Amino acid sequence: MSVFNSQARDQSQLILALSKGRIFEDTLPLLEEAGITVTENPETSRKLILATNDPNVRVIIVRATDVPTYVQHGAADFGVAGKDVLLEHGGEGLYQPIDLNIAACRMSVAVKNGFDYATAVRQGARLRVATKFVQTAREHFAAKGVHVDLIKLYGSMELAPLVGLSDAIVDVVSTGNTLRANDLVEVEEIMQISSRLIVNQAALKLKRERLQPILAAFERASKMKK
Numbered sequence: 226m227s228v229f230n231s232q233a234r235d236q237s238q239l240i241l242a243l244s245k246g247r248i249f250e251d252t253l254p255l256l257e258e259a260g261i262t263v264t265e266n267p268e269t270s271r272k273l274i275l276a277t278n279d280p281n282v283r284v285i286i287v288r289a290t291d292v293p294t295y296v297q298h299g300a301a302d303f304g305v306a307g308k309d310v311l312l313e314h315g316g317e318g319l320y321q322p323i324d325l326n327i328a329a330c331r332m333s334v335a336v337k338n339g340f341d342y343a344t345a346v347r348q349g350a351r352l353r354v355a356t357k358f359v360q361t362a363r364e365h366f367a368a369k370g371v372h373v374d375l376i377k378l379y380g381s382m383e384l385a386p387l388v389g390l391s392d393a394i395v396d397v398v399s400t401g402n403t404l405r406a407n408d409l410v411e412v413e414e415i416m417q418i419s420s421r422l423i424v425n426q427a428a429l430k431l432k433r434e435r436l437q438p439i440l441a442a443f444e445r446a447s448k449m450k451k
């Protein structure tokens with residue numbers, strides 16, 4: 226088979242796409258419920274394909290925003306991704322059966338302490354908004370009838386209002402510590418966020434027998450977290 230054939234992958238394997246950090250860590254107990262133990266640690270290993278105790282199940286480590294892409298194209302059969310990431314991706318080719326209730330946070334608008342957001346909005350000011358989540362931000366402000374110039378960033382959004390790059394940010398907030406540490410205040414909650422199991426639509430049909438017990442275990446374990 227040609228090395229250039231991107232479809233060249235062992236279809237007897239089930240491949241789960243995860244991102245390092247909180248998604249990987251919060252998914253481990255769900256995998257345990259399905260009897261799957263990841264036998265390598267992505268924090269200490271440079272390997273991107275991790276073995277499990279089941280020779281037919283492997284975990285691949287990708288950036289959080291890339292998880293839906295791998296699953297959409299069938300390079301991974303299933304994955305775990307935040308609702309924030311899924312809304313930006315659009316969800317094409319993905320079946321989203323289960324809210325796993327992990328990596329819980331909220332998507333919010335925040336401004337520098339002292340910036341009168343309510344008055345700016347009421348007066349119809351044009352706001353500069355920095356965010357990684359441009360689709361969600363665009364929809365949110367369009368629904369409110371607020372005109373915005375969106376500035377796409379890839380991280381450290383909290384910095385933007387401090388150095389005059391933007392008037393506001395749209396970012397995920399959990400404890401609020403990062404906002405407080407940077408003298409920002411949350412002025413609007415856009416939505417609650419948690420991570421979802423996503424499954425490639427073709428894999429769901431072709432590998433249903435092997436996927437189903439794992440999905441059922443994830444569902445059981447995530448209900449216990451509610």
Ligand code: ADP
Nearest residue numbers: 246247289307308309310328329330397399418
């Ligand atoms: P990234 O490297 O893209 O920032 P993260 O591991 O930080 O990846 O985030 C993965 C997902 O976890 C996000 O898509 C979001 O749904 C959720 N998340 C992000 N930040 C937090 C947080 N501070 N607390 C809880 N969940 C979070």
Ligand code: PRP
Nearest residue numbers: 380381396397398399400401402403404
């Ligand atoms: C996320 C997010 C916020 C922070 C919010 O960053 O981008 O900065 O968490 O959490 P808090 O309200 O509890 O402070 P993360 O920790 O994922 O760091 P990152 O910049 O590597 O994404």
Ligand code: MG
Nearest residue numbers: 246289380397
């Ligand atoms: Mg992060």
